[in-house]
Amino acid sequence: MFKQLLSKLPRKSSKPDSGGDLSRSSSAPVPSNSGKRTSSSAVFPSTIEPLLPFKDVPNSEKLNLFVSKISLCCVTFDFSDQSKNSIEKDVKRQALLELLDFVGYGSVRFTEPAVLAVCRMCAVNLFRVFPPSYRENDGDDNEPVFDPAWPHLQMVYDLLLKFITSPCLDAKMSKKYLNHGFILRLLDLFDSEDPRERECLKTVLHRLYGKFMVHRPFIRKSMSNIFYRFVFETEKHGGIAELLEVFGSIVSGFALPLKEEHKMFLWRVLIPLHKAKSLGSYFQQLTYCVAQFVDKEPKLGSVVVKGLLKFWPVTNSQKEVMFIGEVEEVVEGMSVVEFRKVMVPLFLRVACCVNSCHFQVSERALFLWNNDQIVNLVAHNREAILPIMFAALEKNAENHWNQSVLNLTLNVRKMLCEMDEDLFMSCHARFQEEEAKQCSVIEKRKEKWARLESAASMKPVTGKTAVLV
Numbered sequence: 018m019f020k021q022l023l024s025k026l027p028r029k030s031s032k033p034d035s036g037g038d039l040s041r042s043s044s045a046p047v048p049s050n051s052g053k054r055t056s057s058s059a060v061f062p063s064t065i066e067p068l069l070p071f072k073d074v075p076n077s078e079k080l081n082l083f084v085s086k087i088s089l090c091c092v093t094f095d096f097s098d099q100s101k102n103s104i105e106k107d108v109k110r111q112a113l114l115e116l117l118d119f120v121g122y123g124s125v126r127f128t129e130p131a132v133l134a135v136c137r138m139c140a141v142n143l144f145r146v147f148p149p150s151y152r153e154n155d156g157d158d159n160e161p162v163f164d165p166a167w168p169h170l171q172m173v174y175d176l177l178l179k180f181i182t183s184p185c186l187d188a189k190m191s192k193k194y195l196n197h198g199f200i201l202r203l204l205d206l207f208d209s210e211d212p213r214e215r216e217c218l219k220t221v222l223h224r225l226y227g228k229f230m231v232h233r234p235f236i237r238k239s240m241s242n243i244f245y246r247f248v249f250e251t252e253k254h255g256g257i258a259e260l261l262e263v264f265g266s267i268v269s270g271f272a273l274p275l276k277e278e279h280k281m282f283l284w285r286v287l288i289p290l291h292k293a294k295s296l297g298s299y300f301q302q303l304t305y306c307v308a309q310f311v312d313k314e315p316k317l318g319s320v321v322v323k324g325l326l327k328f329w330p331v332t333n334s335q336k337e338v339m340f341i342g343e344v345e346e347v348v349e350g351m352s353v354v355e356f357r358k359v360m361v362p363l364f365l366r367v368a369c370c371v372n373s374c375h376f377q378v379s380e381r382a383l384f385l386w387n388n389d390q391i392v393n394l395v396a397h398n399r400e401a402i403l404p405i406m407f408a409a410l411e412k413n414a415e416n417h418w419n420q421s422v423l424n425l426t427l428n429v430r431k432m433l434c435e436m437d438e439d440l441f442m443s444c445h446a447r448f449q450e451e452e453a454k455q456c457s458v459i460e461k462r463k464e465k466w467a468r469l470e471s472a473a474s475m476k477p478v479t480g481k482t483a484v485l486v
């Protein structure tokens with residue numbers, strides 16, 4: 018039984034072969050600038066039986082046995098039929114468990130052939146093309162899809178994670194194999210429909226970013242490209258939430274003052290991400306990233322508010338509720354100077370939300386006055402804000418259908434009156450004057466139409482005279 022499995026392993030070649038073998042197997046490529054040529058027999062030695070346990074070989078041979086077991090795990094199986102190749106699958110599973118223990122123990126420093134072997138094995142097992150998804154990418158309503166091969170894939174991910182974080186791995190030497198090509202293929206896997214795989218990928222990517230400083234700009238750029246493609250082209254991707262979660266931890270580590278490229282990422286990537294239909298599936302992670310930027314540099318608060326107003330939803334009430342919540346979080350951390358840059362357009366939008374027929378939108382907008390920091394900012398700028406809000410509050414108090422919204426409106430109205438009674442009464446007088454003018458215009462329009470109808474009724478219709486129906 019084992020012979021069938023071992024017969025699939027790479028054999029010793031009579032000709033020396035370069036590490037380019039790895040790229041031909043559609044896995045992490047070996048850099049072309051590497052001057053060394055490695056024979057396949059050196060990478061996957063066949064002198065040690067791969068089924069031997071590590072305890073049965075001397076320390077000098079353990080790394081060779083490690084590479085030999087890695088070679089054994091390069092054989093892939095079809096997991097859609099669990100009964101097929103069950104013995105071979107069990108042999109591979111046992112080999113992966115032994116490799117996990119060996120890497121976790123961290124007793125031997127990994128050589129270049131060992132790093133190459135691990136990268137090739139991970140590439141063979143993990144890097145694959147997903148079948149097309151016909152599900153709507155609308156977030157919470159979709160049931161998760163679970164890969165039947167996950168118990169096997171999880172061990173490969175765990176091995177890769179332990180390998181990357183192992184103190185026995187030299188980052189300077191291994192960056193040739195854990196390179197840009199490997200990282201790109203790894204990022205492609207974030208589109209997996211299995212949430213367990215995306216969770217593992219999130220951890221692996223975070224560790225890669227932490228260990229390989231030389232790859233950090235490339236990782237950020239590649240993630241930006243995924244976001245760009247999602248926002249401006251497809252709006253279909255399963256791993257936006259996980260990628261944003263990784264980026265949130267990256268942003269928290271940015272040094273001050275923020276570089277211009279990071280500010281551009283906020284404006285060109287994070288803000289446009291708010292306009293996607295599936296915003297609800299990654300909104301929490303997105304707001305965390307935005308909040309990290311504002312915490313790092315409070316002056317960016319006005320930039321964020323302007324961006325939110327630019328992409329404000331007009332037909333989706335649930336998104337509107339989310340936007341109001343994010344605006345509250347951003348405004349809460351703004352200074353008075355920054356707040357004054359955006360207060361007029363912001364409260365014009367808030368006034369529209371207060372008058373919304375959807376009670377959740379109106380209710381959420383009125384809840385802004387439960388925030389002491391926002392009330393304080395409004396109090397300092399009441400001459401500009403109160404006239405904007407007064408008409409919306411009066412219309413709600415007179416006409417809104419929802420009792421909860423009506424009660425909240427009266428509470429906010431009372432609060433503004435107590436804030437500055439003279440200004441409130443002035444706004445009230447102006448509002449009544451405007452209402453009287455509107456009533457006068459409506460009456461004049463009705464009178465004009467009545468005269469036209471009367472004149473039309475007195476004149477008989479003859480010939481081809483056009484008649485207004």
